[in-house]
Amino acid sequence: MINVTIEKKLKGYHGQQVIKVDHQFTAGSVTKIYGPSGSGKTTFLKVIASLTKPEKGRIVVGGITWFDAEQKIDVPTQKRNVGFVFQQYALFPNMTVRQHLEYATTDELWIKRLLLLGKLDTLQTHKPEYLSGGQQQRLAILRALATRPKLLLMDEPFSAIDPKMKAELMAELSVLLKEMEITTIIVSHNPQELDGWATDELVFE
């Protein structure tokens, strides 16, 4: 179970606003987050990963406090073991597909399985600049899974993937996430694409 109660100030197009979230994420659930642009969806994911700090609140994951503003507890990103799929992929230009995964894990069998899952096994020696948008996005997803996280945060993870590939990938991801009991939070501009997969939702105003 993940309990999140946070307040975070955000500078937006219309001046300063405050993101307030009070939500429980069930272990192993898939939650879709949607809402208008600039409502703080990406910032919320970054708060959970400790890539940005909220002003108030608590984040408790499986009984362990990751963040508590009052008690000044803030577990660093490196110790949270969250998988993060960035909206702009954030792939490393100097690394090949395989090197991205090797940077995250030394488990060779796991790397092989991930490459097959993302259908990138034939592109192992390619650097991101030689991959299509969809291939880059798949690599970003594989890299996020490489550390075997217990919590997977995905920011628009399927926006560049064609519909056929998306359906296949989502089906296989769904099996993998269940098998690994990963709790997943997905930000999407197109929440319908997650119908039938997401078990919970959170709407940002």
Next chain:
Amino acid sequence: MDLSPIWLTLKLAGITTALLIVIGVPFAWWLSRGKSFFKIIIEAIITMPLVLPPSVLGFYLLLAFSPQHGIGKWLRDSFDVQFVFSFQGLVLASVIYSMPFMVGPVKSALQQLPASLAEASYTLGKSQWQTFKSVLLPNIKPSLLTAIVLSFAHTLGEFGVVLMIGGNIPGVTRVASIAVYDSVEKMDYASANNYSLILFSITFVLVIAVFVFNKYQAKSHLG
């Protein structure tokens, strides 16, 4: 022709550049992260040699490291080290003088990388140092190489600072630029021309090499 000023110059530039890689690159990384008034002041101090007359910098270094008083006296009494009129003094002055040529380009290049690159590395459990070494540094290779070559070339061309703190001691502090000046003073234009031509050729080849490398890098990125 006495080639010792050329070898001394290359030795000085090599040692200075190596020290600047070790000191200047991590320093540029520190400056590139976050903003504070303290960092602005530090950056301004590092940048001063770009705008200060070299003789001013040399003059203050000469005063600071004079073995008669202050730090210079303490260094001589405690460690038997003398920075004035010595090769180590030239190295110290060169590191300070060429610091902005290493720190400036590296800092700018690091700031231009998307923040999400480092963030992605942190989510994979990597420390700040691992991220710097494996993700940030390899992705600023052209800027890093430019900074290294500029620092080296700039040290080759030092004159004012070197003359002030090192003087003109053959085999110890007489670098090529001083040898050119010394030869002209003695009306030995042939030697001055030889030293000048060697310095000109080395720096020209270095600058061409950087341009070719950067062009090759740009081409390989375009596929």
